Amino acid sequence: MSHDPELARFGLDDDTWITRLRDAQAPAELGDLGPYRLIREVARGGQAIVYEAIRQTDGARVALKRLIAGRFANAVMLQRFEREVEAVSLLSHPNIVRFAGMEMHEGQPVVVMEWIEGVRITDWSRGRDRGEVLVVLRRIAEAIAHAHRSGVIHRDLKPENILVAEDGEPHVLDFGIAKWSEIAKPAEPSLTLTNQFLGTPAYCSPEQVGEDPRRIDARTDVYSLGVIAYHLLVGRLPFDLPAGLRRVLETIATAEPRRPRDVAPGFDRDLEAILLKMLAKDPDRRYASMDLFLADLGRLERGDPVEAEGQSRRMLLRKFFHRNRLPLAILSGFVALIAAFGITMAILYKRAETEATRLEQVESFLTSMITPEGTPPSGAPAFTVADILDRASARLEGGTVEDPEVRGRLHLRLARNHGSIWNWSQAAEHARAALEVFRETGDRSRIAQALAQLGLAEAFLENPRAVGHSEEAVAILREREGPRSPDYAAALGVLAFASYRAADPPDPERAEACYAEALEILESEPESGPLLAGTYYSYAVLAVERDDPRAAETRYRRALAIYTELPRTLSIIGARCMEDYAKTLAALGRVEEARSWLHRSREDRPLDPAVCETPAVIGEILRRNGNDEAAIPFFFESQALTCTYLTSVRPEHAKTLGGFTEALEQGRLEPGFLLEIGATCRRIDPDLHASWLRSLRSLEEIYERTDPERAAICRSVLRKSGTGTGS
Amino acid sequence: MEWRTTQATLLARLRDPEDHEAWAEFDRTYGELILRYCRKRGLALSDAEDVRQIVLLSLVRSFPKFEYRREKGRFRGYLGRTVRNAIFRYNTRPHRSLELLVLDGDRPPELAAPDDHDEVWEREWIDHHLRLAIDRIRDQHDPKSLEVFGRLLAGERVRQVADSLGMSPAAVHKIKQRIRDRLKEQIARQLEEEDPSK
Numbered sequence: 045m046s047h048d049p050e051l052a053r054f055g056l057d058d059d060t061w062i063t064r065l066r067d068a069q070a071p072a073e074l075g076d077l078g079p080y081r082l083i084r085e086v087a088r089g090g091q092a093i094v095y096e097a098i099r100q101t102d103g104a105r106v107a108l109k110r111l112i113a114g115r116f117a118n119a120v121m122l123q124r125f126e127r128e129v130e131a132v133s134l135l136s137h138p139n140i141v142r143f144a145g146m147e148m149h150e151g152q153p154v155v156v157m158e159w160i161e162g163v164r165i166t167d168w169s170r171g172r173d174r175g176e177v178l179v180v181l182r183r184i185a186e187a188i189a190h191a192h193r194s195g196v197i198h199r200d201l202k203p204e205n206i207l208v209a210e211d212g213e214p215h216v217l218d219f220g221i222a223k224w225s226e227i228a229k230p231a232e233p234s235l236t237l238t239n240q241f242l243g244t245p246a247y248c249s250p251e252q253v254g255e256d257p258r259r260i261d262a263r264t265d266v267y268s269l270g271v272i273a274y275h276l277l278v279g280r281l282p283f284d285l286p287a288g289l290r291r292v293l294e295t296i297a298t299a300e301p302r303r304p305r306d307v308a309p310g311f312d313r314d315l316e317a318i319l320l321k322m323l324a325k326d327p328d329r330r331y332a333s334m335d336l337f338l339a340d341l342g343r344l345e346r347g348d349p350v351e352a353e354g355q356s357r358r359m360l361l362r363k364f365f366h367r368n369r370l371p372l373a374i375l376s377g378f379v380a381l382i383a384a385f386g387i388t389m390a391i392l393y394k395r396a397e398t399e400a401t402r403l404e405q406v407e408s409f410l411t412s413m414i415t416p417e418g419t420p421p422s423g424a425p426a427f428t429v430a431d432i433l434d435r436a437s438a439r440l441e442g443g444t445v446e447d448p449e450v451r452g453r454l455h456l457r458l459a460r461n462h463g464s465i466w467n468w469s470q471a472a473e474h475a476r477a478a479l480e481v482f483r484e485t486g487d488r489s490r491i492a493q494a495l496a497q498l499g500l501a502e503a504f505l506e507n508p509r510a511v512g513h514s515e516e517a518v519a520i521l522r523e524r525e526g527p528r529s530p531d532y533a534a535a536l537g538v539l540a541f542a543s544y545r546a547a548d549p550p551d552p553e554r555a556e557a558c559y560a561e562a563l564e565i566l567e568s569e570p571e572s573g574p575l576l577a578g579t580y581y582s583y584a585v586l587a588v589e590r591d592d593p594r595a596a597e598t599r600y601r602r603a604l605a606i607y608t609e610l611p612r613t614l615s616i617i618g619a620r621c622m623e624d625y626a627k628t629l630a631a632l633g634r635v636e637e638a639r640s641w642l643h644r645s646r647e648d649r650p651l652d653p654a655v656c657e658t659p660a661v662i663g664e665i666l667r668r669n670g671n672d673e674a675a676i677p678f679f680f681e682s683q684a685l686t687c688t689y690l691t692s693v694r695p696e697h698a699k700t701l702g703g704f705t706e707a708l709e710q711g712r713l714e715p716g717f718l719l720e721i722g723a724t725c726r727r728i729d730p731d732l733h734a735s736w737l738r739s740l741r742s743l744e745e746i747y748e749r750t751d752p753e754r755a756a757i758c759r760s761v762l763r764k765s766g767t768g769t770g771s
Numbered sequence: 772m773e774w775r776t777t778q779a780t781l782l783a784r785l786r787d788p789e790d791h792e793a794w795a796e797f798d799r800t801y802g803e804l805i806l807r808y809c810r811k812r813g814l815a816l817s818d819a820e821d822v823r824q825i826v827l828l829s830l831v832r833s834f835p836k837f838e839y840r841r842e843k844g845r846f847r848g849y850l851g852r853t854v855r856n857a858i859f860r861y862n863t864r865p866h867r868s869l870e871l872l873v874l875d876g877d878r879p880p881e882l883a884a885p886d887d888h889d890e891v892w893e894r895e896w897i898d899h900h901l902r903l904a905i906d907r908i909r910d911q912h913d914p915k916s917l918e919v920f921g922r923l924l925a926g927e928r929v930r931q932v933a934d935s936l937g938m939s940p941a942a943v944h945k946i947k948q949r950i951r952d953r954l955k956e957q958i959a960r961q962l963e964e965e966d967p968s969k
Contacts, residue, residue, distance in 0.1 A: 050962055051955060051958060051959055051962070053893075053897060054897055054900065054901065054955075054958055055897075056951055056954055056955050056958070061951060062923050062924065062947075064901070065901055065905065065924060066924055066925075066926065067898070068897070068898035068899075068901040068902050069901075069902055069905065069924065072803070072806065072807050072810060073810060074816055075810075075815065075816050077816065077817065082816065093820065110817065110820070112820065112824055149817075150815060150817045150818075151817075152817055245791075290789050292791070
């Protein structure tokens with residue numbers, strides 16, 4: 045080693061070397077701060093240092109928080125800060141660490157807090173089971189909800205700020221102090237950047253790393269608690285944080301969190317949906333309040349479908365770009381399948397209802413909901429389907445309907461209607477209520493019981509409980525209607541679907557058997573068109589999932605042959621089926637056939653964001669299979685469709701955007717019009733904007749290899765379009 | 772040896788003012804040294820913390836321009852000068868904002884002749900490396916050795932330690948020797964990292 049003379053100065057060769065070490069290790073004299081004797085430093089962040097201290101006047105142990113650079117605050121800042129401390133001091137909740145107030149010592153603001161003996165929540169959670177962790181998370185969320193109701197937002201939730209005491213009670217510290225950087229923003233940017241994030245930014249929300257701190261509200265805490273919950277339950281952070289602050293902030297602003305089930309196979313689906321909802325980049329997509337999160341947590345604990353699940357299903361198709369599965373596996377037309385499933389249910393309901401008594405009462409009750417007292421004056425927005433359903437639910441719960449049969453039927457109908465607008469948690473509540481009523485009315489309501497079970501199966505579609513509910517329905521219908529009845533076959537189709545989509549682990553063999561039996565019955569039934577087509581469709585998806593493209597092709601063909609014969613009202617599902625078939629063809633490399641089915645799927649069909657996205661999905665499949673050249677036109681097609689769609693919803697842009705559609709159809713790529721499309725997209729539909737960005741990114745990757753000039757255009761548009769939702 | 776490679780690049784990483792992990796690591800590593808030195812120089816804890824902050828922010832600005840050339844001076848000299856300058860600015864301009872105090876540091880040092888031979892600083896710097904080394908060799912030793920080391924540090928004699936742990940004094944001596952060797956190696960490594968010889 046080249047440092048020998050230097051090394052000698054450390055005195056390690058002297059006999060007294062141990063003494064020397066002891067001296068070096070002696071705790072630094074911290075001294076006093078006003079009337080407090082400082083014991084030790086317990087935490088240090090970018091904003092403040094917290095000390096354990098003794099108040100010398102009465103010997104009380106307290107936590108003192110001293111702001112870093114607090115001396116430099118001006119009077120306005122101090123006043124604002126003091127007001128915040130005051131607001132927090134007024135909070136009174138067993139799980140919130142109490143603030144005694146703010147004091148000035150040595151010219152600096154110091155916050156005096158209750159001293160808590162406890163361990164950091166991430167240390168506490170090691171080796172604890174899910175149940176224990178959820179109980180503590182609930183306590184924390186309740187404490188935060190309490191603060192929110194008093195108008196106090198935490199803004200800096202992270203494991204360091206949550207201590208769990210020996211009795212298992214969590215304590216949330218450090219409430220509501222505006223980040224120092226929000227109060228005192230240095231003009232010199234290099235100062236803020238480093239200073240602000242000396243603590244970990246891993247728990248910061250996208251809006252906090254964005255440029256506009258005014259966007260921070262209660263949902264910011266929902267996000268940060270989501271990261272903590274993810275950390276505790278999944279065992280790691282939802283993102284890998286790269287080195288370098290700017291990249292970290294970019295990751296927080298744009299990276300999709302890893303799905304817990306990808307990290308921990310077997311992770312509860314509902315809990316996953318809840319976590320992902322908390323972690324949504326766009327605050328509008330999170331729980332709007334801590335109370336709504338708590339309500340969903342309650343549903344999870346009771347085993348009811350969670351609100352977040354509906355969203356996750358809806359997001360499923362949009363999310364699959366983020367999943368790195370084989371292209372074939374991403375082809376499942378899940379959204380379409382749910383629609384096909386809905387048809388099955390609707391047919392069953394209809395049939396059961398025509399046989400039911402008291403149908404008139406049900407109808408008149410529902411009609412009364414559409415023309416209620418207090419109809420909005422003309423010009424005000426009309427009631428949405430959801431409004432009407434809410435009204436009906438409230439009335440029903442109010443006990444105005446005495447006849448149990450009518451009540452049960454109404455619950456069933458509401459379950460169905462909620463299902464049709466993807467309101468799964470309410471759908472399940474009504475299906476469950478219906479089931480209870482019909483169990484009481486006894487044997488004459490067996491079929492209605494089966495329908496309620498199917499309603500529950502539908503509401504739980506991706507949850508293992510769907511299997512049990514559909515089994516019950518299958519058993520009842522077989523017993524009542526016989527083993528050749530179409531209703532029984534329909535229920536079998538549901539069970540088949542549940543067996544591979546919801547069962548944990550999936551049971552594709554059982555699914556095959558159920559499908560085969562259902563199809564055999566339905567094929568010999570002359571009037572079963574929609575059911576038969578829907579069943580073939582979902583059977584085809586099973587083949588895709590099992591990586592059997594040949595079987596998928598045969599089944600898609602059969603389903604499409606039936607759909608084309610069906611009345612127009614069902615054609616939308618037929619169109620979805622065509623799109624999915626086109627995806628399978630693309631995965632098989634049959635580009636021309638894929639293109640032709642894709643175009644057929646759009647005939648006589650209104651343009652919507654899903655339609656705009658589909659060609660890009662096909663392009664992506666081709667790209668991932670290494671067929672860049674074939675992929676490019678599909679991405680352009682998607683861009684052009686998007687442009688046309690925007691024109692249709694915003695006719696005032698028709699003049700400008702119309703020309704762009706043409707340019708795109710000719711394969712032109714210019715930053716000017718791309719930016720215009722992106723900006724309009726962003727204003728109208730964030731989901732469409734996200735998919736537009738994805739397809740542009742894919743194009744960029746392709747051109748990176750083939751056409752640097754075009755790659756540069758894509759890159760600059762992407763950069764200027766800003767990938768975050770925060771700004 | 773993984774530690775060594777990450778550590779070796781710490782000073783290099785500080786050239787990027789946005790590598791906040793590197794700066795946080797730097798603050799964790801050297802913050803206490805700065806604080807203790809300020810206290811020795813008579814600053815109250817709160818003032819010492821302010822100086823620590825000024826030093827950190829000044830380094831963020833100046834470090835990318837700092838050249839390591841051993842013949843031009845060592846890192847500890849550079850750091851010591853930065854701290855002394857910060858204390859000077861802090862004490863002489865009581866009403867200046869933090870930002871300006873940091874920006875003032877961009878100008879040439881105000882001290883007529885930077886006193887590079889600052890005994891207090893040298894002493895604190897040595898203690899800093901001793902603490903760091905103790906901390907970093909911990910996971911190279913088994914619990915028994917650590918127990919022995921802990922007792923020795925607490926002031927127990929070799930014989931006392933041997934008796935209470937049921938070991939022979941020779942065994943305790945051996946552990947003591949081994950720890951001393953590790954410490955020397957560790958400190959040599961730290962010095963090399965602070966001022967690479969190449």
